[in-house]
Amino acid sequence: xxxxxxxxxxxxxxxxxxxxxxxxxxxxxxxxxxxxxxxxxxxxxxxxxxxxxxxxxxxxxxxxxxxxxxxxxxxxxxxxxxxxxxxxxxxxxxxxxxxxxxxxxxxxxxxxxxxxxxxxxxxxxxxxxxxxxxxxxxxxxxxxxxxxxxxxxxxxxxxxxxxxxxxxxxxxxxxxxxxxxxxxxxxxxxxxxxxxxxxxxxxxxxxxxxxxxxxxxxxxxxxxxxxxxxxxxxxxxxxxxxxxxxxxxxxxxxxxxxxxxxxxxxxxxxxxxxxxxxxxxxxxxxxxxxxxxxxxxxxxxxxxxxxxxxxxxxxxxxxxxxxxxxxxxxxxxxxxxxxxxxxxxxxxxxxxxxxxxxxxxxxxxxxxxxxxxxxxxxxxxxxxxxxxxxxxxxxxxxxxxxxxxxxxxxxxxxxxxxxxxxxxxxxxxxxxxxxxxxxxxxxxxxxxxxxxxxxxxxxxxxxx
DNA sequence: AATGCGCGCAACCGCCTGCGG
DNA sequence: TCCGCAGGCGGTTGCGCGCAT
Numbered sequence: 001x002x003x004x005x006x007x008x009x010x011x012x013x014x015x016x017x018x019x020x021x022x023x024x025x026x027x028x029x030x031x032x033x034x035x036x037x038x039x040x041x042x043x044x045x046x047x048x049x050x051x052x053x054x055x056x057x058x059x060x061x062x063x064x065x066x067x068x069x070x071x072x073x074x075x076x077x078x079x080x081x082x083x084x085x086x087x088x089x090x091x092x093x094x095x096x097x098x099x100x101x102x103x104x105x106x107x108x109x110x111x112x113x114x115x116x117x118x119x120x121x122x123x124x125x126x127x128x129x130x131x132x133x134x135x136x137x138x139x140x141x142x143x144x145x146x147x148x149x150x151x152x153x154x155x156x157x158x159x160x161x162x163x164x165x166x167x168x169x170x171x172x173x174x175x176x177x178x179x180x181x182x183x184x185x186x187x188x189x190x191x192x193x194x195x196x197x198x199x200x201x202x203x204x205x206x207x208x209x210x211x212x213x214x215x216x217x218x219x220x221x222x223x224x225x226x227x228x229x230x231x232x233x234x235x236x237x238x239x240x241x242x243x244x245x246x247x248x249x250x251x252x253x254x255x256x257x258x259x260x261x262x263x264x265x266x267x268x269x270x271x272x273x274x275x276x277x278x279x280x281x282x283x284x285x286x287x288x289x290x291x292x293x294x295x296x297x298x299x300x301x302x303x304x305x306x307x308x309x310x311x312x313x314x315x316x317x318x319x320x321x322x323x324x325x326x327x328x329x330x331x332x333x334x335x336x337x338x339x340x341x342x343x344x345x346x347x348x349x350x351x352x353x354x355x356x357x358x359x360x361x362x363x364x365x366x367x368x369x370x371x372x373x374x375x376x377x378x379x380x381x382x383x384x385x386x387x388x389x390x391x392x393x394x395x396x397x398x399x400x401x402x403x404x405x406x407x408x409x410x411x412x413x414x415x416x417x418x419x420x421x422x423x424x425x426x427x428x429x430x431x432x433x434x435x436x437x438x439x440x441x442x443x444x445x446x447x448x449x450x451x452x453x454x455x456x457x458x459x460x461x462x463x464x
Numbered sequence: 465a466a467t468g469c470g471c472g473c474a475a476c477c478g479c480c481t482g483c484g485g
Numbered sequence: 486t487c488c489g490c491a492g493g494c495g496g497t498t499g500c501g502c503g504c505a506t
Contacts, residue, residue, distance in 0.1 A: 025474070025500090047491065063492070064475070099494060114495075115473060123471090 022056040026065055030055060034062055035070055043071075068109045075107030079116060087113060088132050 026034075037053050043066065046059030055062065068074075079087065083105060090101040098110035098117075105113065121131045 023476075045491080059491075060477090060493090061475075068474075096495065110494075111474075118496090119472065 020056070021050075021058050021061075023061075026057075026069075030057065031065070031070055034065060038066060038070070064111075068111050073107055074109070079108075083108070084116075085133060087117060091117060092132055 022030075033053050033055055034049065034057075037049055037055075041048075041052070046063040049055055049059060049062045050057065057065070086105065087101060090104060094100055096114075098114040101113050102108055102110040124131050
């Protein structure tokens with residue numbers, strides 16, 4: 001992109017009759033004009049703004065101004081402690097992927113998060129303090145322990161870690177390596193008053209720890225908190241996600257028959273419109289004994305080649321859950337959802353938030369968002385679940401000891417696909433059948449978002 | 465009161481990617 | 486396949502404000 005002549009700047013050549021583009025702070029008049037333009041023409045095509053309005057701003061500047069300051073539903077003000085913790089968690093998992101982090105913090109912009117993190121990290125580094133809260137470094141520890149291979153696979157899928165940035169776990173451990181969690185907490189000034197971020201982990205772990213595990217979900221989960229940062233990332237496509245609230249999911253309670261993910265009392269599940277059979281991840285047990293099974297082809301007529309062959313030891317790519325093929329693949333699951341969304345186009349992409357479309361079509365935008373949300377589940381929530389499991393059990397678990405009962409997770413050596421060291425993590429996916437939930441795919445809120453009235457409590461026989 | 469300094473934030477810049485011709 | 490364009494992203498810069506000296 002060529003630099004525009006600067007306002008303060010040098011003389012323009014005689015031949016250059018182009019209007020000098022303005023730089024610097026925006027005026028309220030400029031803001032108003034940009035807002036008016038977006039209202040009339042929608043987002044996108046930013047370079048046309050200059051042609052269609054009297055604004056003397058380049059397209060990039062207009063886009064930046066809109067996304068960072070003018071678009072609706074922007075949340076201004078300082079970050080809440082929950083948001084701060086979520087940012088730390090996201091940064092630990094994603095590195096400097098500000099835009100992706102912002103997608104999980106509704107109302108916040110990438111620039112805002114970036115500025116916050118950079119100043120905070122700079123300050124803490126200068127003070128010789130660890131840049132991550134102790135909770136996050138614990139996550140790292142277990143993430144590395146349990147998900148090394150899974151992450152390695154996923155990196156191919158979505159360039160998981162930025163090659164130019166430090167690996168987050170390395171940077172975290174480097175800054176914290178000499179400190180015990182307690183010492184680090186003390187040194188970092190994190191107090192016990194800070195809300196525990198990994199409640200979900202505890203809920204899930206407890207849920208898998210007993211035969212009556214679902215009852216453990218009677219306790220509120222982080223997703224049930226009205227302002228929970230755990231829940232917010234999923235607000236964009238709330239109709240695709242269901243999370244445990246204050247009531248357990250009955251084993252016979254079916255998920256909503258629409259495409260999506262569920263985090264019910266039995267864990268995380270993938271369900272699908274028109275399909276009364278849902279596959280659920282069971283809650284993670286502390287024994288970490290079993291193996292897991294992810295996608296099947298029951299949702300579509302044919303497995304994609306990649307999903308059918310990639311990383312599915314035991315050839316279970318096309319099997320139903322009952323078949324328990326000894327394989328799991330994050331890629332495959334996302335591939336499956338990807339295919340489902342492709343073929344179904346189940347809901348309108350717009351979900352509020354003032355987004356008016358743009359260059360990304362509704363379906364593809366939905367895909368991206370859902371993929372991000374799913375990745376958050378895998379990046380943050382499921383690793384967090386491990387973080388609260390007994391650490392010693394993690395290291396002691398071997399493939400041979402995996403009992404293959406539902407409701408747990410196992411590690412097993414892997415020589416498939418990426419030939420990386422470490423263990424695969426697999427999850428058994430029992431089949432639950434039946435009907436229920438409203439499943440109408442409407443915008444009706446079925447879980448708490450920002451304090452809105454939660455209708456879960458009013459659902460009879462539903463998820464909540 | 466004046467000055468210096470640090471911090472937070474808004475905006476810019478350059479690179480990269482995706483897409484269409 | 487190449488090329489140009491538009492948009493997105495991450496890093497960097499610069500300004501304004503508040504605080505300490």
